[in-house]
Amino acid sequence: MLVMSPGPQGTSLGIDFGTSHTIAVVRRADGGVRPLLFDGAPLMPSAVCADAEGGLLVGRDAVHAGRRHPERFEPNPKRLIDRPSTLLGSREYPVPDLIAAVLGAVADECRRVVGVPAQVTLTVPAEWGPARRQVVEDAAARSGLGRVRLVPEPVAAATYYAEALKHRTAVGSSIVVYDLGAGTFDASVVRRTESGFETVALDGRGDLGGLDIDAALIDHLGKVYGTREGWQRLMHPETVEERRHLRDFQEEVRGAKERLSRHQQSDIAIPLLDVEAHLTRSELEQIARPHLEQTIRVTLAVIRAAGLNLADSAGVFLVGGASRMPLVATMLHRELGIAPTVLDQPEVVVAEGSVLWTSSEAATLPFQRPYTPVPPPVRAAPVPLTPQNAPGAAFPPRTQPQPLGPPPQQDTPPEPRTAPVAPFSPPPQTLPPRTAATPPAPAPEPPETDAERLRRKRTGRRVLVWFVVVDLLIVAGLAWYFNRDEGADGTDQESFDAADSGAGEGMPAIGAQWSDAEMGDQVDELLGAHDSPVSSMAALETDDGPMLLTTDGSEIRQWSMDTGAFIAEYAIDGTVGGLWTVDDSEGVPSVVALTDDYEPWMWTPGDGAFAFQGTPDLDLEDPAERVRVAFTEGEPVVAFVTATQAQMYLIESQSLTDVVEIPAGLGYPNYYIDGDTGYSEIATVSGDELPTVVDGLSGSVLGTVDPSDEWSDDADVSGMGVVYDDGTPYAMVYDDRLVLHFWSLYDYTPALNTVAYASAGDRFHNEILAAETGPALMYRNKDTTATSLLDMQSSATFPLEPGGGAEVTSLENITVDGGRDFAVTGDSNGNIQFWSLGL
Template sequence: MPADYLLSVDLGTSHTVAVVVWPDGRTRPLLFDGSPVMPSAVFLDPAGTLHTGKDAERLALTAPERFEPNPKQRISDRTILLGDREIPVTAAFAAILSRVARAAIESVGHLPNAVLTCPAAWSEQRRAALHDAAAQAGYRPVQILTEPVAAAHYYTSRLSHRVAPGQPLAVFDFGGGTLDIAVLERRPDGSFGVLADGGLPDLGGLDFDAALVAHIGETVRQREPEIWKRLEQPSGASELRNRRELWEEVRGAKEMLSRSSVAPVTVPDMAQSLHLTRGELDQISRPLLSRAVGETQRVLALTGRRPEQLAGLFLVGGSSRMPMVAKMLHEGLGIAPTVLEQPELPVSEGAALALTSAAPVTPPAPMPSSPPQLTAPSLGLPPVTPGSDQTIPLRRGGDDKAPEPPRRGTEYKARRIPPKWIAIGVAAVVLVAAAAVGVWWFTNPYKQRPFAEELREVGAAQALDGEVDDGIYEVRSVGDRSAMFYTTSSSDPSGQELHVRAVDNRSGELLWDAEQVLPGDGWNPVFFVSEELIAFSQEVEAGAEYKFVFLDWETGRVRNTVTSWARDAARSGDLLVIGPVGGDAFEVYDAAGEQQSSWAFDEGVTVANWNLVGTPDDIASPTARANGDGRLWAVTSNGVTHVYDLESGEAVSSKEIETVEDLYYAWDGLLYVAVDKETGYDLNVYDVEDLSQVQSIEIQSGEVPPEAVTVCGETLVCVGDLVPETTNAYHWHVYDADAKEIAHDFDDREYGWIEPLGNRIMAEYYAGDDVRTQLYDQDFETVNNNLEVTFDPIDGGSALTWPARSTFGTAVGNVIGLGRDGSRADLRIDLEVYACAATDSRLACLTPAGSQIYSFRDE
């Protein structure tokens, strides 16, 4: 089957657009009922079939209660009530994507690899809903690209507008449900990085429609009060149908006013039509658009740039076609925006252009049965679980010096040894060996411990205080305690209530339950938990300052609150690293929220890449969450690499070694840098202490660039490049830091993510559309297993899978244990949870019944 086509889908609030890229580089939009713009609407018929697009709109006239015009706007609700049935939001997404897939197959003969777009501010949980929906619709694992980056590629590639490296571009995405604003910067390699983003989640085309309906309603109420009463408060199917027809009339009039000065509006049951004028539309729109202009000015101010420094202001999204939008933005910013006749199209085509251009786009690593993952494209780092304690998982690179090989050619003079002494010697060797085996068994960090026959409840479920609302729920387990986070609805419309509780893993008892009121909803905080530290980040308001709240592990009370302009943070042991603050500084805090150290770079020098230096302890005890050896590396905009000690804030080393665009990875005293070349790439290895080069090794990959670097064993680092014509399948090259050579190539299959399970390797690979798990021993031979689920390591000798937190609301799945010898233990079937986290013997979960601790082996 051909694999050189690409499908790009922009599933918007009101409309869906899809583009196919042909092998010769041509792009063509798919047509739905003769139009490139398909309504993002669904209708559930009595037989249980979901209809989409215009078919759904036509069927809605027969049974409005079975119709949802904007399922994307319902993503926080997790489910949609259609008639007498409740369906997951992901099912609605899957129906739309299935319609797109059928059109693609009709167009090119098969379903190509696909890229989907989403707002820049979407959490990984919301992005996971797209991944889930695409899988349900029969897609291979998809790439997700943010909408402003896609729009920026359209602006430079298709419209041929020049954006110089370092120059900012603003994207104003005005859709049916929300306004999303981003300021991006062009990088030297042609890609785009987001400098600042924001928007208004409560302002979109639907809000203009509502304002226009209210305006029309004033006239109808005066002339025909009974008609308006039925339209405003419909009580039956016929009245619901009339209400929908009115909204469609108003929406059509609004779009017509983009081209003319007056538009008719037919009100159901009224004998005479009304009309709207361009002047009325402008008058109604001005207060709404004033908010949009103010938000644009605020987001731009976050970057420190002035409007005249922008390379352009690009308007996308269907609501951008209203003439008043461009007019007020021009008045407010002093620059003329760029807007197209069909502003719904650029995001979809721009995503396709981004993936087919030379600009690097890093795909996410799919984890179907473990929490969804995200990547750090600008850093060249492996995925990290959303909301997890650090920015990347860590990987070891080996000792500073490889051991010397055994000497060869040494001559020994043979002499005969009496049999008695041979026997005594053999016995001694056996005793010594036995003793050594005993010591090794008790000290071996990778021994395999048996699982229980089934998952057992530890204590009774502790009921949740309130009903979980829109999907902010996380669990962190460390040692004998678990921290659980979930939100419930607030009586204050400006916020939510974040509940934080501590549970004893040994007894299942609730230690304490604290409530934090959060200003605003729709965002996803990040949680940091260790033996001493329990903290979370909180956005004060969209795009503004961030608060880092430190709690007391013993009481749940707030110990300290730190305000910062930096949204990124990572945990190393019991320390929290926040940065880069202001783009050029780092701050380090202890578990009490007291600052331990800080440092800043020279004026005008900003941080391009950064992360922690990993430690081998993360392999032997992955759930202990050591997260680093106490040092941080950073690459600054002037091309200098720095290493800092976190406790003292002192520089360990600083040196110009590679460029900021390369892939960096630090592990166990070594820094690895993957440098793209014309016919492959180099893996350069440096000593963290002084950044002196240890080795450079060439990896042959043709013209395929490196995409990821991660740990895959105590002395093994895996470097991955994408399989040609795919978006998230890798070939992995295993570098042995002791032998200083490429020890193995995983290139016989299309592999997903790869990681160590003790001193063995656990790799995902694709079998058709399925993702499976295979273990490999130290000789890279397969261990006797081939599992159709993926796992997370829980100690040096075993792994566990549990229901994925990848949908809104609860998830149902199996709990399965995996030994490093490939043995499988089925512990529980169809466990329903919100979220879980594991130690090496306990699984802590938020369930519909409350917080529950489960045991799968003796402590």
């Protein structure tokens, strides 16, 4: 064992043993902090390579030797933490020996520079269990470091944020730590206590980091150069020389990625092809975006699990080498509404924070205080496609009917770090924290069948998610979704008792007649809901159960979906053009009514008080043709869209965003929210009649879809909308041959199946429903007012006819009765009907 000479009293050594690099920092007795340098640089590769005598080279020596002997080389020993051993060349090496070799190099350098430190801290992921921690402790002892103190990485990062950067972190305040390293991603909420910092919520991905972005870049280059002679030999090396070329190529790609953090373009030398490939920052960002979106989903879920209000947080801190990409900070700022703290050298933060931790009161804390892992949702949300879950796997051949919903689940990794995370949607209530003492989660259920999936929609999906219920004016001519009939102006901003309202008698409570009906059967009717045609409806979940809100343009009335009772009436100044439900910035389900003068009124049912009422002074050149209410930019917004422009009004802030100019040549603009990131985007149709996505804040084109086999020059676009399957957005294009086509708005590829419809006047509601026959769409013919359900697999229709000579004037769907969907229609006689989907 290495014997280290005594160093100055009070000297501390902090080590961050990372996937790709190891960083070590020394804190002297006088408080001065400096990094240890390895071959003149603060970052030492964590790589090891076996030499001819069976010894282990580390750091840059290992990288150099690995180019000549790639079969003996291991670049990322940290990724082998769960293995007992690994093969280097012809010899088996215990994994703790590899880690000990790397830490031994740190011990040698520390001995040379300052001698023996009084304290040694070694950082590890906060969720690592006793077995992994023991491997690291054993390796440290073998390396000559002696006994080390293990510090959770997010605690070390938070300590650096407070101590080195001097950010105010009062007791009780929290820091969001976003740690994107080479091989892993971790998101944590770390709270300041009287005795230091503790991790209160965390989650991460063990298979997502800078190395995975490197792999995606290589896949991208393969699409361009993959047919050239030599590419297959480069990607699947069989000789030592070919393996050396692959290692050099991987280093080229990694270097180009890092250069693109500083410059707008970079070249990559591709061995065996004798090619200099050109890569721009915009290409890198397009490739990296799907990976970064996954990290943002995890971060948002961790924030929700901690019950953290970001406005009250001490800040968001980026650490880890891969977080240096400018796109990381941009996406987080856009999503969270808070500018994260970014450093020039985010790699050194954790190591330096660990030595600062040793001098703080936090050093008295045990390794791991109880924390709250992110509770896995009942069902995973759809995940945007990446090179790792190939597009073909997510969408079967389009000639066969296919189920809708998320792509197949990936295999579960050994450590439960990659639990699926729901898309950003502030929940109606904070999920209860699961402490360290909580028993392990039960084994996952067997994969559900298509029929089970269709029967399963999350309870209150239509009344809880922030996607707007009605996509107003999906194409020109959908004026029936935005009824502008004049009604009596309200005078009071209050809710009234049912006895004073003159409303109808109400409807029966949900009972057996709702459960036994077949698809298309009317299961209930609310007579006399209004004295004039029902113009809009919306539904939401409250503490008192699911509620239905209806309006005829004048009065807004609220009904219990549990009891059928009339609850309240609301009056606003102006004619009501539409109703929506959306979560407010605190995650509380609320109602938004929009007048025909585009004034939004927002309130929470139950208290009857209007929380917000705005009068946006739009800067649009033309009147809005399409209107959406949704949740983005951290609060509810109203989006107004013309043929050439778009603008958003933030309801709570009562402020307008800049006007977005929709690029020339794009038609049928439809504002929507990306269900994975919460970003505002606009789906349009290009001059080539292909769906094109535009950024909702900048107007820049994000991508154009790939044409499908069924899409040809013989078809012309006659309309376009955005349709959701359980929150996943798809572009829905009407062609003049009466066929609907669908494209994923995550990766711009053909999706679902084409669907035949009956008439050019048919206009479809923006939600795919789970029905008895499979996925279904609701639609209404704008010319005849006939309303039906359309089976998306057989194109069979199920009429929804209110009877009594009435015409359907409003169309909606609700989720009640244990999470089942029902179609709801409002008619010209002021009545409301409920229709079964056969489940």
